Each structure stands twice: as structure tokens, then as C-alpha cells.
Amino acid sequence: MRLSTPYYLIDEARMLPAMERIRLVQERSGAKCVLALKCFSSWCAFDFMKQYLVGTTSSSLWETRLGHEKFGGETHGYSVAFADDEITEVVRCCDKIIFNSLSQLDRLGHHAAGISVGLRLNPGVGHSGYELSNPVCQYSRLGARAEDLPADIGSRIQGAMIHVNCDNDDFASFSSQIDIIEDRFGKLLPQLDWLSFGGGIAFTEEDYPVDDFCDRLRELSKRHSLQIYLEPGEAAVTNSTTLVVTVLDIVENEVPTLVVDAGVETHLLDVLTYNYTPEVDGVEPLTKDAKDFSGNTGHVYRICGRTCLAGDHFGNYLFPHLVAIGDEVCFSNVGGYSMVKKNFFNGIRMPAIYHRNLSGELRLVQQSTYEDFREALTNTHLV
Structure with a gap:
């Protein structure tokens, strides 16, 4: 499923x-x-x-x-x-x-x-x-x-x-x-x-x-x-939690950029704060500030989020295969300082949280809604 x-x-x-x-x-x-x-x-x-x-x-x-x-x-x-x-x-x-x-x-x-x-x-x-x-x-x-x-x-x-x-x-x-x-x-x-x-x-x-x-x-x-x-x-x-996203668009500007349905500032804030490249399953990370990607054997992509922040950039990666719109990408080690810092910047949908126990049973433990976003900053009460 x-x-x-x-x-x-x-x-x-x-x-x-x-x-x-x-x-x-x-x-x-x-x-x-x-x-x-x-x-x-x-x-x-x-x-x-x-x-x-x-x-x-x-x-x-x-x-x-x-x-x-x-x-x-x-x-x-x-x-x-x-x-x-x-x-x-x-x-x-x-x-x-x-x-x-x-x-x-x-x-x-x-x-x-x-x-x-x-x-x-x-x-x-x-x-x-x-x-x-x-x-x-x-x-x-x-x-x-x-x-x-x-x-x-x-x-x-x-x-x-x-x-x-x-x-x-x-x-x-x-x-x-x-x-x-x-x-x-x-x-x-x-x-x-x-x-x-x-x-x-x-x-x-x-x-x-x-x-x-x-x-x-x-x-x-x-x-x-x-x-x-x-x-x-x-x-x-460490290594316990993944963030799974989908490629929504591929933008060409010297190097192809995968635009995914998440954001760095919204869902992996420490990546922006400390400027590191998060791990992606099955993919080789490249230098985040690289300007020249020639000489790599494989398919180089930048992965970026869909917020309006220009620097919404997860990192540069060398994929072993071509990536298409609709493909999933899995950030593989995001347990620490991710869910505790997630936010509603740009009104981007908050990732759901699933939990799988040792028996393999999967359950949905949180699914944010529009109402959560709407009430986050204004929930009026008489004082």
C-alpha cells in the first residue's frame, strides 16, 4: 500500500x-x-x-x-x-x-x-x-x-x-x-x-x-x-525515522531540480540551520555548494522543497536512475530535531506521522488538517 x-x-x-x-x-x-x-x-x-x-x-x-x-x-x-x-x-x-x-x-x-x-x-x-x-x-x-x-x-x-x-x-x-x-x-x-x-x-x-x-x-x-x-x-x-516525499515537478536550470511535496524550513529545519545534506535511501549525496556536476557517472539532481524560500534546498544527489514526476524520495535518518521543529510556513501540508512496531503493524498517529493550520495562530477566546 x-x-x-x-x-x-x-x-x-x-x-x-x-x-x-x-x-x-x-x-x-x-x-x-x-x-x-x-x-x-x-x-x-x-x-x-x-x-x-x-x-x-x-x-x-x-x-x-x-x-x-x-x-x-x-x-x-x-x-x-x-x-x-x-x-x-x-x-x-x-x-x-x-x-x-x-x-x-x-x-x-x-x-x-x-x-x-x-x-x-x-x-x-x-x-x-x-x-x-x-x-x-x-x-x-x-x-x-x-x-x-x-x-x-x-x-x-x-x-x-x-x-x-x-x-x-x-x-x-x-x-x-x-x-x-x-x-x-x-x-x-x-x-x-x-x-x-x-x-x-x-x-x-x-x-x-x-x-x-x-x-x-x-x-x-x-x-x-x-x-x-x-x-x-x-x-x-538515529536511523529510526524516515521522511517520505513525492516529486511534484522537475525544473531545468543547468541541473535538473526535483521539487518535492515538503520543505526544508517546514519539515527538516536543522538541514537549513546547519547546512548539511540529509541522507536519501539508495542515493549518493554530493557537495551541497557544488557548482560543477560534470564528471559524475549517474544522474545528478538537486532536491528542493515547494515553499517560496529560495534556499529551500535539501541537497544535491547522484541517483543511479532517472527520476520522474510522481516518484517517491525517502530521507532516511530524520528522527532527531525534525518532528519537534516542523511548522506551517507557507501553509504547506504537515507530514503525517506513522508508527510501525516490532511486529510490523503500521498505524497512523497524526494527520494534520487545514483546521490545525487555521487555528495555529488564531483561536479566539474571550479574556
Whole structure:
């Protein structure tokens, strides 16, 4: 059966390798893994994922509430800044709350009596290929620096979160971060009960040195009597989700351009934000900014969306065959930061979301309508 495009397909069988790697890391290292909802919050898959992860971590009140209501287990509540009218409900929904700054801890910490309190720390070292997503860039607002911590901080918090990685598949880089963290926060760590390393560590990649990773985490945990947490987002859903689109038109302007029934800004926003080329099943990606496509053996196409944005460009690809109007194209690794960022720019139809379980059963879990678009910005109520 051919489904109407565009649609996202979340496939548990494709998610399973990452889940099994997460289970392995927890067993060997003693660390606990919580799903980062900022990356993936499609709760149709939570019953499957909760068999492997102990809970969720959030970036807002609504994510905290979603984790509490739909995932269960441990719920970690974090935000760059909690509002006064949110804090009571955040505390109600979470087991651990993590404040981003000393000022938030000072002003709102008294609301968190009865749950475990943490503080985000900034060690001044991290790993990111993009300045936009570098948590320890100059003037970073994310976390408290070692030199700013008061002498009594260990008596005021039970844990800490140090999230300084983005797409870090380099174990040596992560290992060196631990050395620096121990040097800069060495007096504080033994006073804590738990330490979270956040997300952005690509430990579910097939060639990641998982044994070394587990040894490093276990040694750190034992040395300071800490419960270690990891917050996989992309690492939890890598290769699990596809975006299937249809070619609506082929425009010729030096190189043929496939216009598909989706958009970069609307449905794969991170492609535009970070200017990378998303993977397409069975197709070789080419340099996105290439100007000369001569010399390629095969059929070169640009794939673009149908919004009015001139830069609505998914990427350049070398197909092994000619493409025709009506053909489907499958972007094969879009689980992270796609569905959570989709939007109604240009009034383009939102992709449906399908979910396939391990038994192969397919179900439609979301189908946006014109009414969803109409009500997104104006749904009038008397105040």
C-alpha cells in the first residue's frame, strides 16, 4: 500500500539497534539513560523506548509534563530559565530539577524542597562542529563556571548536569573532557549524588568504542561515588525515522531540480540551520555548494522543497536512475530535531506521522488538517 506523502515513519525495528546499545551501556557502565525530549517527543514510541531508558529529560515545563505523563520512570526537569508561574508545576512533574544558573537556583530553589536539585555547570570545554550549538562558546549563558560557584554549593545541590557536546563521535574528546571536569570541579564532585553528561555523545554509532566508554564512566562513578546519567536524543533515534516525499515537478536550470511535496524550513529545519545534506535511501549525496556536476557517472539532481524560500534546498544527489514526476524520495535518518521543529510556513501540508512496531503493524498517529493550520495562530477566546 502506497501512503499519501509527505509522511514521517517511525520504525521500531530501525530504532532497535540504538536501544540495544543503550541497554548495553547501562549494564556495563552503571550509567542511567534518559531520553532528551527536545530531540524526540513523539510519544507513540514511548512504550517501546521505556523498555530501554529509565525516563526522560526536558527543556521546558511542557516537555517535563509530557515525560511525566506519557513516559514515566525518572523525569528530569531542566530549562535555561524557569518562569515564576511554571516552577510549581515543573516540581510536581519531576524527580530531579536542574537549574541553569546560580541566580535561578537562588531565587527558585526553595520551590524544589522534597525533590533532588541539580545545577548546570560550564567547564569551559566541549565538542561541537557548529558555533550555533556550542554550549561553551564565548559569553555562553548555559551553566555556571567553576570560578563563580560559592563555597557552600555542595550543601545546596544533590547533582549537576554538564552538557557540552553536539554530535561528538570522538571518544578521545569526551575522555579529555572528563579530565578537565575533574580538575575544575574536583572538590564538588564527591559532594554530589549524581552527575549528568547531557546528550550529544554519539555512543550508539556502530564503530564507537563502547567498551572504553563504559570503562571511563564506571571508573568516574566509582571514584566519586556518583550515579552517572546520559541524555541521548539523536543517539536514541538515529536511523529510526524516515521522511517520505513525492516529486511534484522537475525544473531545468543547468541541473535538473526535483521539487518535492515538503520543505526544508517546514519539515527538516536543522538541514537549513546547519547546512548539511540529509541522507536519501539508495542515493549518493554530493557537495551541497557544488557548482560543477560534470564528471559524475549517474544522474545528478538537486532536491528542493515547494515553499517560496529560495534556499529551500535539501541537497544535491547522484541517483543511479532517472527520476520522474510522481516518484517517491525517502530521507532516511530524520528522527532527531525534525518532528519537534516542523511548522506551517507557507501553509504547506504537515507530514503525517506513522508508527510501525516490532511486529510490523503500521498505524497512523497524526494527520494534520487545514483546521490545525487555521487555528495555529488564531483561536479566539474571550479574556
